[in-house]
Amino acid sequence: MPVAFSPSDYTNIDVDYSTGKGYYTDKSAVSDLLQIPAFGSGTNPTQVQVGSIIKRVEGMIDDKIGRSYRPIRHQAEYHDFHFSRRPADSYYGGYVGFIQLNHMKVRKIVSLLVWQGNSYKELASAQTSITISDYSKLNTIVLTLPDGSTTFTLTASTSVGSSLSDSNFNKKFGNKTTAKEIVALINEQYPASTAPFTNADNKKALTEGGGTNFSISDFFFASTDPDNGNKINISSLLEGEDGSSCAISATVTSGDVSASIDVGTFTDKQDMQRIGSFWKIGSEGRLFFLKDYPYHTNNSVIVSYIAGDSRVPSGIHEAATKLVAAEILRHDDQTILIAETGANISTKEKYDILKQEAMDIIDGKKDLIYMID
Numbered sequence: 418m419p420v421a422f423s424p425s426d427y428t429n430i431d432v433d434y435s436t437g438k439g440y441y442t443d444k445s446a447v448s449d450l451l452q453i454p455a456f457g458s459g460t461n462p463t464q465v466q467v468g469s470i471i472k473r474v475e476g477m478i479d480d481k482i483g484r485s486y487r488p489i490r491h492q493a494e495y496h497d498f499h500f501s502r503r504p505a506d507s508y509y510g511g512y513v514g515f516i517q518l519n520h521m522k523v524r525k526i527v528s529l530l531v532w533q534g535n536s537y538k539e540l541a542s543a544q545t546s547i548t549i550s551d552y553s554k555l556n557t558i559v560l561t562l563p564d565g566s567t568t569f570t571l572t573a574s575t576s577v578g579s580s581l582s583d584s585n586f587n588k589k590f591g592n593k594t595t596a597k598e599i600v601a602l603i604n605e606q607y608p609a610s611t612a613p614f615t616n617a618d619n620k621k622a623l624t625e626g627g628g629t630n631f632s633i634s635d636f637f638f639a640s641t642d643p644d645n646g647n648k649i650n651i652s653s654l655l656e657g658e659d660g661s662s663c664a665i666s667a668t669v670t671s672g673d674v675s676a677s678i679d680v681g682t683f684t685d686k687q688d689m690q691r692i693g694s695f696w697k698i699g700s701e702g703r704l705f706f707l708k709d710y711p712y713h714t715n716n717s718v719i720v721s722y723i724a725g726d727s728r729v730p731s732g733i734h735e736a737a738t739k740l741v742a743a744e745i746l747r748h749d750d751q752t753i754l755i756a757e758t759g760a761n762i763s764t765k766e767k768y769d770i771l772k773q774e775a776m777d778i779i780d781g782k783k784d785l786i787y788m789i790d
Contacts, residue, residue, distance in 0.1 A: 427734035434468035440487035441737035512705035543660025563662035
């Protein structure tokens with residue numbers, strides 16, 4: 418059976434890569450392993466550089482194992498749908514068909530679009546949408562959390578290059594390009610599809626205006642509508658009906674708001690009970706459909722979700738710590754004392770030992786994906 422928690426799990430998780438803290442390990446664990454002074458702003462490497470190594474190592478571990486122990490967003494994953502049972506028999510079997518997602522340990526279905534013959538229908542999460550009809554008059558879009566006081570203000574700009582703030586969206590080049598800019602800002606991603614026009618060289622970033630410094634991507638997820646490039650679907654990442662209490666508004670530079678942008682309201686569409694539209698076995702990455710099921714055709718399901726185990730086993734922490742330490746040693750020309758043996762050995766030998774021990778742990782953690790008929 419799946420393990421919910423173990424006393425040996427790594428729990429010192431306070432992620433801030435800029436200060437050397439990651440999901441799987443942190444700067445203190447690495448310096449303790451190497452038996453060297455703590456990393457800081459004046460050390461070589463600095464804590465910022467150690468944080469960058471930790472982030473890179475975590476990605477490598479995820480790739481090697483084929484799963485993650487941290488929350489990872491997977492966007493617009495397309496799947497075909499085929500019936501497993503006749504719809505008339507579905508209430509006895511619990512589902513008419515299922516899809517196997519590309520990743521297991523699903524924490525939350527952010528968006529679930531199913532093809533209904535002439536358009537895609539959203540089945541999951543509290544969601545709203547905005548449709549841009551006149552990009553040139555857009556001024557701000559404001560997303561508000563259920564408390565009514567925590568707000569995220571997305572501000573339009575016509576600037577490009579270094580003059581375009583990472584916390585703004587560009588509205589210079591048209592409705593569809595503006596929509597993609599807004600999506601990148603809400604998701605706090607590098608705007609790869611619009612960067613050739615805006616000359617952006619950093620990922621977007623936006624925090625709320627109060628004293629909490631919450632990041633917008635921790636509470637909302639956005640995507641352009643598959644049927645309308647001017648339309649942006651925005652999902653709340655809050656649990657269940659909590660997201661339906663979020664609010665959205667917009668301002669324009671002149672005229673009525675409705676003449677430039679159509680703004681919806683958050684509506685809770687998530688029903689993941691066995692008698693609802695769909696249900697999931699998150700640990701196995703499967704979605705089962707009962708009602709409002711997709712058409713029996715290719716690419717009839719588009720799903721975005723957050724996946725990743727909610728616990729970090731001690732082995733993953735150990736592997737990450739040793740790989741980060743090995744990476745630091747790879748750029749070090751000094752001899753390091755190994756505590757385990759008490760003997761002075763070369764940096765190359767130390768590197769080889771740490772790397773091999775870490776890879777042995779990782780090889781033992783690799784997952785198999787099981788399919789069912």
